[in-house]
Amino acid sequence: MMIKRCSVILANQLAKSNSSSANLLKNIQPLSCNGIRWNSTLLIADHTEETLSPLTLKTITAAKQLGNPITCMVAGPKIGPAVDALKTVDGIEKILTIESDSLKGWLPEVMVNVVMEAHKKNNYSHILTGASSVGKNFLPRLAALLDVSLISEIIGIKSPDTFVRTIYAGNALMELKALDAIKLITVRGTAFDATPIGSADCPVEAFAAESATAPANVKWIKSELTKSERPELTAANRVIAGGRGMKSGENFKMLFDLADKLNAAVGASRAAVDAGFVPNDLQVGQTGKIVAPELYVAIGISGAIQHLAGMKDSKTIVAINKDPDAPIFQVADLGLVADLFQAVPEINEKIDKYISK
Structure with a gap:
């Protein structure tokens, strides 16, 4: 099929040219076939x-x-x-x-x-x-x-x-x-x-791949997958992420509750992961997962360069941080300067009231 397409191109060039054989060969451009044939x-x-x-x-x-x-x-x-x-x-x-x-x-x-x-x-x-x-x-x-x-x-x-x-x-x-x-x-x-x-x-x-066999010194043992009713982090349309400002893993429960109400995935900064608040499969950033959801809510995240690299392509970024000079506000579409331990429970409460109407 590819050869036929090239033949048509060659035939068209021959038909359009009235030059001698030498000039004709000079006018033929092989690259016009290269893109199709090879x-x-x-x-x-x-x-x-x-x-x-x-x-x-x-x-x-x-x-x-x-x-x-x-x-x-x-x-x-x-x-x-x-x-x-x-x-x-x-x-x-x-x-x-x-x-x-x-x-x-x-x-x-x-x-x-x-x-x-x-x-x-x-x-x-x-x-x-x-x-x-x-x-x-x-x-x-x-x-x-x-x-x-x-x-x-x-x-x-x-x-x-x-x-x-x-x-x-x-x-x-x-x-x-x-x-x-x-x-x-x-x-x-x-x-x-x-x-x-x-x-x-x-x-x-x-395709019968004769080489589809593992070397003798390599063996697949098993994989352990974390099952969750929440969307997978890299495919979610909404992501609620927490940082070092959450202070402990127990406080992440606020974010999990909020994520459940919004049908969102939960993420975290590297600082929160390194502190042991949440497992590393939730890490968003240069050395974690790259996400670009419709809505990204950064709670208690200062906004280090490495974290921004993993989420700055999100369509709408909301930041909640008590430090008005936090770098996260430079990329946020909406920012709330407040104590997250007051703001997040209030948000959860207002969503509950809205749902119950």
């Missing part, structure tokens, strides 16, 4: 055994901006639900599936072999995945094997070889031009909107 994107889907991750839909949005044909790879021990959701998304040319128990846990030692095998067969120019724990685990290993640079956590695409990412804890933007023939990229999902589920029926091809 440039292609492999996108490794992020998913669980039950569902496709919203991060994948955001990564697809980024991949579309490259302008290449997109092949999505879905790999894991149970991929049916993810494939069913992905095949309806518009703009995908093909889905490669690898279903194997050896992919349980998405170990980087296994994933890198599977992706490498697919790349050797199809020679992709761009390989993308979301900046999740899975993607950030195996893509650096793939970059080392291919001897190319990894382009991590991009937030914008200028062209197929020029990307935008943050540096200095999000205080500066870097425009990066990649010179490697193969671009390996992780995408920060908070910077892109999710591609909507459409009505397409993308073809699915089973």
Whole structure:
């Protein structure tokens, strides 16, 4: 199919030219075929055994901006639900599936072999995945094997070889031009909107990856997931976050009560996590989770640069702090200078009254 497209381009150039053979060959521009014939994107889907991750839909949005044909790879021990959701998304040319128990846990030692095998067969120019724990685990290993640079956590695409990412804890933007023939990229999902589920029926091809086995010295044991009725932190539309100002883990109960009323997730600053108030899976910031909800409420958080890097893309930021000079107020859309131990109970009380009406 790609060769036919290039043939059409070549035929059109021949038809339009009345020059001699020498000039004709000089006028033909091979690059007009390169973008169609050789440039292609492999996108490794992020998913669980039950569902496709919203991060994948955001990564697809980024991949579309490259302008290449997109092949999505879905790999894991149970991929049916993810494939069913992905095949309806518009703009995908093909889905490669690898279903194997050896992919349980998405170990980087296994994933890198599977992706490498697919790349050797199809020679992709761009390989993308979301900046999740899975993607950030195996893509650096793939970059080392291919001897190319990894382009991590991009937030914008200028062209197929020029990307935008943050540096200095999000205080500066870097425009990066990649010179490697193969671009390996992780995408920060908070910077892109999710591609909507459409009505397409993308073809699915089973990929028999002979290398989908773990090395003898590597074994997946188990994973322990924290189950909660609240939304997952990185996917929540509302986030209530507490900082060092909460003073103790027991005081976080106020935030959990507020989050339950608002159907929100609960987050925390690194200071609160380091103090042992809450577990580290709630940490928001440069060394924690990156979030961009519709509403972010920062309670007792001063607003260190590292924390701002993880939440400053939120649509509406509300800050509650008794220090009027706290840096968090510089990025907040709404600010309340007050003692949180008075303000939060009052907010909970007013919400209860509103709900009971």
